[in-house]
Amino acid sequence: MIIFTKNSYYFIDKNISTFVLYIHIMKFREINTEGGYGGNFLSPHLEIHFCIIQKYTSEVLKLKKKILVGLFTLMLALPLSAYAATDIKKDNNNEITFPATETTINGVPESEIMSPMDVTLGPYFESYTPNYNGRLEKFRQIAAFSHDNTRSSVIFPMSVTITNSTSQGSEWSGGVSFTGEIKAGIFAKLSATVSGSYKDTRVTNEAVGITGGPYQVPAYKTGYINMWYAAQTSGGTLRTYTVNTSNPSQRYYKDTVVNLKVFKADYVDVHSEAWFQ
Structure with a gap:
């Protein structure tokens, strides 16, 4: 105002x-x-x-x-x-960008998991060409026996009988997976080459009842008898192949040098040795 x-x-x-x-x-x-x-x-x-x-x-x-x-x-x-x-x-901002991540399945990146279309099957038996075949006398030991005759002035005839035995396996070596199918193929080749039949293992008590002797143990000595499963040996070139499920008709071959020690299947091949000291 x-x-x-x-x-x-x-x-x-x-x-x-x-x-x-x-x-x-x-x-x-x-x-x-x-x-x-x-x-x-x-x-x-x-x-x-x-x-x-x-x-x-x-x-x-x-x-x-x-x-x-x-x-x-x-x-x-x-x-x-x-x-x-x-x-x-x-x-004025300072920006940090973090790297990309990939989906994982059970901790494995999804890109590293092969799809079912790329699964490799095999190896499968193609052929076996042996370079040698033989018999190994002392392969798997079964039993050992002894008799003390050191207090006797006479010779003692030593005889033995196997009353129990354990299972024993064969030996296979080479850069390949020895599947049952591959072993069967090699056994078939051995049967055709060496004659007889062959197998992978000796079962429990398979040697029961096998005898040895008599072995004459001198006076004032101790006598020994040892017994082993003998083996059929062989070595050569094994050819196998693999296939991909995406194209089963396409085979991929591989040659591998292998060696094996296996058992006779048509009888129990046992080797024994006796000595005194």
Whole structure:
């Protein structure tokens, strides 16, 4: 509002009260004009005040207009500033990218697991060409016997009989997996080459009932008789092949040098030795 004194006036609340006072004065002049007072009821002193107020009010309106224009400009500038700040912040980031990962099945990468279409089958028997065949007398020991004749002055005839025996296995060597099918192929080749039949193992008590002697043990000596399973030996070139399930008609051949010690199947081949000391 405006407070008038004799020589001066004071402006209070310039943005609102001054403008309200200006409106009241204009209304007052309008009323006096309509009443025939010539439209100039204000005193010269108050008229001067009115002119000052009118000028100030115009300045206030201009100031308000400038403020509004400034606020509008600021509103347009703020989003751009925020976007610029975001770009700056983004450019200052230190980004770390981690390596790609692969699906695993039971801990194994899926790309390393062969699909069923790529499974290799075999090896399978193709042929066996022996370079040698023989008999190994002392292959698997069955039993050992002894007789103490050190306190006797006469010769003692020593005879022995096997009453129990354990199972014994054969020996196969070479860079190939000796499957039952491959062993059967080699046995068939041995039968055709050496004659007779062959097998992989001697079963429990297979040697029971086999006898040895008589061996003449001298006086004052100890006699010994040891017994072994004999083996059929052979060595040569084994040819095998493998196939892929994706193309079973295509065979992949491999030649491998092998050696074996196996048992006669048509009888129990036992070797014995006797000595004294």
